[in-house]
Amino acid sequence: xxHDFLDKYSSLNSPIHRLDARAKIxxxxxxxxxxxxxxxxxxxxxxxYALFLLIAAALSRVPPTHILKSSLVVIxxxxxxxxxxxxxxxxxxxxxxxxGIGKLTVSRSGLVVFENILIKSYLAIISVILLSSTTPFPKxxxxxxxxxxPKLVIMLASFAYRYLFLLIEEIERMERARxxxxxxxxxxxxxxxxxxxxxxxxxxxYERGERVYVAMASRGFTGEIVGFxxxxxxxxxxxxLFFALLFFTFxxxxx
Amino acid sequence: xxxxxxxxxxxxxxxxxxxxxLDGVSLMIDEGERVGIIGPNGAxxxxxxxxxxxxxxxxxxxxxxxxxxxxxNLKDVRRKVGMIFQNPDDQLFCPTVFDDxxxxxxxxxxxxxxxxxxxxxxxxxxxxxGFEERSAFHLSFGQKKRVAIATVLSMEPELLAIDExxxxxDPGTRRSMIQxxxxxxxxxxIVSHDLDLVSQLxxxxxxxxxxxxxxxxxxxxxxxxxxxxxxxxLL
Ligand SMILES: Nc1ncnc2c1ncn2[C@@H]1O[C@H](COP(=O)(O)OP(=O)(O)OP(=O)(O)O)[C@@H](O)[C@H]1O
Ligand SMILES: [Mg+2]
Numbered sequence: 277x278x279h280d281f282l283d284k285y286s287s288l289n290s291p292i293h294r295l296d297a298r299a300k301i302x303x304x305x306x307x308x309x310x311x312x313x314x315x316x317x318x319x320x321x322x323x324x325y326a327l328f329l330l331i332a333a334a335l336s337r338v339p340p341t342h343i344l345k346s347s348l349v350v351i352x353x354x355x356x357x358x359x360x361x362x363x364x365x366x367x368x369x370x371x372x373x374x375x376g377i378g379k380l381t382v383s384r385s386g387l388v389v390f391e392n393i394l395i396k397s398y399l400a401i402i403s404v405i406l407l408s409s410t411t412p413f414p415k416x417x418x419x420x421x422x423x424x425x426p427k428l429v430i431m432l433a434s435f436a437y438r439y440l441f442l443l444i445e446e447i448e449r450m451e452r453a454r455x456x457x458x459x460x461x462x463x464x465x466x467x468x469x470x471x472x473x474x475x476x477x478x479x480x481x482y483e484r485g486e487r488v489y490v491a492m493a494s495r496g497f498t499g500e501i502v503g504f505x506x507x508x509x510x511x512x513x514x515x516x517l518f519f520a521l522l523f524f525t526f527x528x529x530x531x
Numbered sequence: 532x533x534x535x536x537x538x539x540x541x542x543x544x545x546x547x548x549x550x551x552x553l554d555g556v557s558l559m560i561d562e563g564e565r566v567g568i569i570g571p572n573g574a575x576x577x578x579x580x581x582x583x584x585x586x587x588x589x590x591x592x593x594x595x596x597x598x599x600x601x602x603x604n605l606k607d608v609r610r611k612v613g614m615i616f617q618n619p620d621d622q623l624f625c626p627t628v629f630d631d632x633x634x635x636x637x638x639x640x641x642x643x644x645x646x647x648x649x650x651x652x653x654x655x656x657x658x659x660x661g662f663e664e665r666s667a668f669h670l671s672f673g674q675k676k677r678v679a680i681a682t683v684l685s686m687e688p689e690l691l692a693i694d695e696x697x698x699x700x701d702p703g704t705r706r707s708m709i710q711x712x713x714x715x716x717x718x719x720x721i722v723s724h725d726l727d728l729v730s731q732l733x734x735x736x737x738x739x740x741x742x743x744x745x746x747x748x749x750x751x752x753x754x755x756x757x758x759x760x761x762x763x764x765l766l
Contacts, residue, residue: 283666412664413666414630414664414666434625434626437626438625438626438666438667441668442620484621487616487618488621488622491621492634494584494586494609494612495638495682496606496609496686497638504626504633505629505643505647
């Protein structure tokens with residue numbers, strides 16, 4: 277299938293892949309919380325978190341190029357937001373560097389914040405990429421469900437996962453049909469065609485929603501969500517989680 | 532005399548926009564029978580099926596094993612009638628095949644180990660063992676159709692109602708689907724345009740057109756009546 281980017285490496289078989297989804301969710305998201313709450317100059321701690329991610333990545337056998345490529349998709353957004361901070365933050369202590377362009381100054385504390393945001397968000401991004409590329413989406417959902425995320429949220433996410441690709445295919449089919457009928461012309465006309473496509477996409481999705489609902493009702497769905505099955509926590513999951521959290525706590529407090 | 536499983540008595544239905552889709556349809560199906568419903572596009576076949584488990588109105592015209600379908604027994608009715616829809620993508624809405632097949636039993640509040648047993652049994656029945664953790668999106672159309680059948684088998688229904696069994700299937704898959712339905716046995720209602728499939732599977736057929744029952748009888752005799760078939764756009 278061509279739309280498999282979401283699940284490309286999540287079904288490999290490695291020690292990390294075999295861990296219970298809950299253990300991974302808590303460890304990788306826990307790492308983000310520990311990391312983000314560290315003081316800005318805790319460089320050794322950042323190195324520690326990076327080490328953790330490096331070991332996990334190596335054990336998981338997910339190709340490093342995949343991880344790096346995925347992170348490159350996200351990081352520009354972070355930079356886009358963070359790049360203004362050094363210019364906005366007035367500096368009371370250091371006085372800042374004047375750029376000689378009107379009133380524009382770069383402040384030292386602003387630079388520190390900028391650097392801090394870059395480091396922390398990059399670590400967080402890698403952490404999330406590792407979580408999602410070592411856990412198939414259905415298991416991730418089940419894990420979140422067992423961690424007591426509301427069932428309605430889980431169900432919405434599961435529908436999104438299930439029908440996103442069908443929707444993409446539907447759009448592709450419509451584009452093909454449009455191009456087959458020699459779609460050209462002035463932009464006003466194009467805007468009209470695109471508007472019609474969006475409208476018909478909405479209608480199709482709406483109709484599919486009704487048919488899916490009928491199929492659900494036919495199998496005894498009454499509006500009460502029963503959720504997916506349970507998985508069991510094993511010794512290795514407990515151990516992994518224990519040592520991961522111990523390591524993070526150490527980094528947070530001692531380094 | 533064998534037991535009646537399904538009784539429909541003078542069923543009339545109009546969609547909210549005024550389209551009269553069914554107009555005084557009556558029919559009866561015995562336990563263990565396999566009955567075909569044929570008719571041109573827009574005849575009302577799908578609408579008829581949606582009445583079998585009370586999706587469209589519960590107006591007292593439909594009885595399942597003697598029980599009149601009404602609001603209070605919908606849950607029982609939906610366990611007894613397994614509905615397989617035209618497009619399997621509408622029926623497979625869970626992240627994995629396992630969860631899809633388990634959806635019905637879980638709604639019936641069956642304990643999880645019994646659910647797992649039923650899922651295994653249903654997937655085995657449709658020849659898809661080992662597909663539990665796959666996502667429906669990655670399956671072929673024929674496989675999706677089989678999973679869709681498994682999703683209702685797991686509820687252990689008394690009546691299987693199947694809409695457009697063979698549309699979009701290649702000849703080989705179609706043949707194996709016919710084989711599968713023969714093996715499954717039980718009481719089945721099969722809606723189709725595929726006269727050859729109906730003649731292979733069903734002892735009895737009903738012709739539906741313009742919301743009305745046009746003819747009913749032994750498959751061989753009905754399918755031999757070329758004029759009748761032509762008059763109803765089936766040939
Ligand atoms: N949701 C709806 N709202 C209004 N009219 C509808 C709706 N669904 C079906 N109809 C109409 O009811 C009639 C019967 O439709 P139905 O889908 O039951 O036909 P069918 O025999 O299943 O046809 P096909 O072979 O194309 O599946 C048609 O005239 C159709 O246009
Ligand atoms: Mg139909």
